[in-house]
Amino acid sequence: MKIQDDISQFNPNDSVIEISHLQKSFNGLHVLKDLSLKVHRGENVVVLGKSGIGKSVLIKCIVGLIQPDNGSLKVFGKEISDMTLKELNLLRTKVGFIFQGNALYDSMTVRENLEFPLRRNKVLKDPHEIEVLIEEALRDVNLLDTINKMPSELSGGMKKRIGVARTLILKPEIILYDEPTTGLDPLTSREISKLILQIQTKFKTSSIIITHDLNCAKITSNRLLILQDGIFRAEGSFDDLKNSDDEWVRSYFKIE
Amino acid sequence: MRLNIRKIFGNFLNDTSDKSWLYNFLLELGGLSKFTLQFFRELFRPPYEHKEFLRQAYKIGLSTLPLIGITAFIMGLVLTLQSKPVMENFGAESWLPGMISVSIVREIGPVITALICAGKIGSGIGAELGSMRVTEQIDAMEVSGTNPMNYLVVTRVLSTTFMIPILVLYADAISFYGSYVAVNMHDFISLRLFLNLAFDSLHFYDLIPAMIKTFFFGFAIGIIGCYKGYYSENGTEGVGKAANSAVVISSLVIFIIDLIAVQLADLFNIFLR
Ligand SMILES: Nc1ncnc2c1ncn2[C@@H]1O[C@H](COP(=O)(O)OP(=O)(O)OP(=O)(O)O)[C@@H](O)[C@H]1O
Ligand SMILES: [Mg+2]
Numbered sequence: 001m002k003i004q005d006d007i008s009q010f011n012p013n014d015s016v017i018e019i020s021h022l023q024k025s026f027n028g029l030h031v032l033k034d035l036s037l038k039v040h041r042g043e044n045v046v047v048l049g050k051s052g053i054g055k056s057v058l059i060k061c062i063v064g065l066i067q068p069d070n071g072s073l074k075v076f077g078k079e080i081s082d083m084t085l086k087e088l089n090l091l092r093t094k095v096g097f098i099f100q101g102n103a104l105y106d107s108m109t110v111r112e113n114l115e116f117p118l119r120r121n122k123v124l125k126d127p128h129e130i131e132v133l134i135e136e137a138l139r140d141v142n143l144l145d146t147i148n149k150m151p152s153e154l155s156g157g158m159k160k161r162i163g164v165a166r167t168l169i170l171k172p173e174i175i176l177y178d179e180p181t182t183g184l185d186p187l188t189s190r191e192i193s194k195l196i197l198q199i200q201t202k203f204k205t206s207s208i209i210i211t212h213d214l215n216c217a218k219i220t221s222n223r224l225l226i227l228q229d230g231i232f233r234a235e236g237s238f239d240d241l242k243n244s245d246d247e248w249v250r251s252y253f254k255i256e
Numbered sequence: 257m258r259l260n261i262r263k264i265f266g267n268f269l270n271d272t273s274d275k276s277w278l279y280n281f282l283l284e285l286g287g288l289s290k291f292t293l294q295f296f297r298e299l300f301r302p303p304y305e306h307k308e309f310l311r312q313a314y315k316i317g318l319s320t321l322p323l324i325g326i327t328a329f330i331m332g333l334v335l336t337l338q339s340k341p342v343m344e345n346f347g348a349e350s351w352l353p354g355m356i357s358v359s360i361v362r363e364i365g366p367v368i369t370a371l372i373c374a375g376k377i378g379s380g381i382g383a384e385l386g387s388m389r390v391t392e393q394i395d396a397m398e399v400s401g402t403n404p405m406n407y408l409v410v411t412r413v414l415s416t417t418f419m420i421p422i423l424v425l426y427a428d429a430i431s432f433y434g435s436y437v438a439v440n441m442h443d444f445i446s447l448r449l450f451l452n453l454a455f456d457s458l459h460f461y462d463l464i465p466a467m468i469k470t471f472f473f474g475f476a477i478g479i480i481g482c483y484k485g486y487y488s489e490n491g492t493e494g495v496g497k498a499a500n501s502a503v504v505i506s507s508l509v510i511f512i513i514d515l516i517a518v519q520l521a522d523l524f525n526i527f528l529r
Binding site for chain 1 (some may be wrong): 303384388389392393395396397398399400401402404407
C-alpha cells in the first residue's frame with residue numbers, strides 16, 4: 001500500500017509530525033493562529049494551555065477529524081490534506097488517539113471494544129490470534145480481569161486505561177493523548193503518567209500529550225510547549241520552563 | 257375565496273435573517289440527500305456486517321411487536337364496528353370483511369405500522385447515534401480507520417428497510433383477527449368464512465403496491481433517524497433534538513411517500529386490469 005511504502009521510505013531522523021503555520025477558526029473565532037511544531041521520533045511532547053485555548057482542536061487536525069483552514073500538516077512526511085480517504089484511514093491505524101472523555105463504545109464489552117478496530121481493519125482474521133492480541137493489550141494496561149465487563153461497570157481510571165489498550169492494539173507509531181489524567185485522583189494520575197512512559201519505551205512511540213496536570217507533564221515530557229492565543233508562546237524542558245525568566249511562563253507552574 | 261400565496265409564503269422567503277425557514281429547509285434537504293448518496297456508496301463496500309444487521313433487526317422486531325400487535329388489533333376491531341351500521345343500512349353486510357381487508361392492507365396496516373416505528377425506532381436510532389456522536393464514539397471509530405458510516409448507518413438502515421415490511425404483514429394479520437372478533441360480536445361467522453370473504457376482494461394489485469411502499473417507509477425511518485443522530489449537535493440537548501426531529505420528519509415523510517404511492521398504484525392498476 002502507498003502509505004506503507006511512504007512509511008518505510010520515511011527517514012527515521014525526520015520528524016514524524018511536522019506542522020507549520022497551521023490556522024483554524026470557527027465562525028470568526030480564531031482558535032489556532034499560526035502554529036508550528038515538529039515531533040521527533042520517539043519523543044514525548046507535552047502541550048500545556050488553558051481550557052478552551054484549542055489544544056483538542058490541534059490534535060484533531062492531526063488525525064483529520066477537523067480540517068485546518070490554512071497551513072501545512074505532515075505526518076510521516078506526507079501532507080494530510082492531500083490524502084484520499086483510503087490513505088487517511090490507513091494512516092489513522094498508525095496514529096492512536098486517546099479521547100478526553102475516553103469514548104469507549106458503551107454498547108460493547110471491553111473485549112469487543114478492543115476487537116472492533118482489529119476486525120474492521122482486517123488486520124487479522126484468525127479469532128485465536130485476535131484473542132491473543134486482546135489479552136496482550138489488556139495485560140499491558142494491567143486490566144486483564146475486566147475483559148468481559150461493560151464500560152459502564154468500570155471506574156474512570158480503568159476506562160482511561162482501556163482507552164489506551166484499544167489504541168495500543170493497532171500498534172500505533174504515534175499516540176495523541178487528550179488530557180489523559182483529567183478527572184482522576186493524584187495516585188491514579190501518576191499510574192497513568194507512568195503507563196504513558198512505559199508505552200514510550202516499550203513500543204518506541206512518539207506522542208503528543210495534552211494536559212493541565214503538572215505532575216503528568218513532569219513525568220512524561222521530553223519537551224514542553226505552552227499554547228496561548230493561538231500560537232506556541234514557550235518551548236523547553238520542564239525545568240527550563242519552570243525556572244523561566246518570564247513571569248507568565250512561570251505562572252503555569254505555580255502551585256498555591 | 258382566493259388564497260394569497262405571496263402573503264403566506266412571503267414571510268418565509270423575505271425573512272429578515274438569512275437563516276429563514278426556507279433556508280433551513282433547503283439546507284436540511286441537501287444534507288439528507290448527500291447522506292443518502294453516501295449510504296448507497298457504503299452499501300456495497302465491504303466489510304459486510306451481517307451480525308450487526310441481524311442484531312439490529314432483532315432489536316427492531318422485539319421492541320415493536322407488542323405495541324404494533326395491540327394497535328393493529330384495536331384498529332381492525334374499531335374499523336369494523338364503525339363501518340358495520342353503514343353497511344347494514346345498505347344491506348351490504350356480507351361486503352364488510354372485504355371492505356375492511358382492502359382498507360387494512362392498502363392503507364391502515366402500512367401507515368399505522370410505519371408511524372409506530374417512526375416513533376419507536378426512528379427516535380431510538382436518533383438518540384443512540386446522537387449520544388455516540390456527543391460522547392465522541394463516532395469520532396473514535398473514525399480515527400481508528402473503521403469507517404463508522406459503514407458500520408453504524410448501513411446496518412441500521414438496511415434493518416429498518418427489511419423489518420418494516422415484515423411488521424406490516426404481522427399488523428395486517430392481527431388487524432384481520434381484530435375485525436373478525438368485531439364481526440363475531442353480533443353474528444356468528446367462522447374464521448374460515450370470514451377469511452374467504454376478506455381475501456375474495458383482495459387482489460394482486462392491492463397487495464403489491466402496498467408492500468412496495470412499506471420498504472420505502474422503512475428506508476425513510478432508518479435514514480432520517482441515522483442522519484439526525486449522526487450529525488447531532490454537541491451536548492445532551494442535541495441528543496434530545498436529534499431523537500425528536502427524527503420522529504417528526506420521518507412521520508411527515510411517511511405521509512408524503514404514501515401520497516406518491518397512491519398515485520403510482522393507480523397507474524399500476526390501470527396497466528394490470
Ligand atoms: N467543532 C467545533 N465547532 C465550533 N467551535 C469549536 C469546535 N471545536 C472546538 N471549538 C472551539 O474551539 C475552542 C477550542 O476548543 P478545544 O476543545 O480545542 O479546547 P481545549 O484547549 O481542548 O480545552 P479543554 O482543556 O477544556 O479541553 C473553543 O472555544 C471551542 O468552542
Ligand atoms: Mg480539550
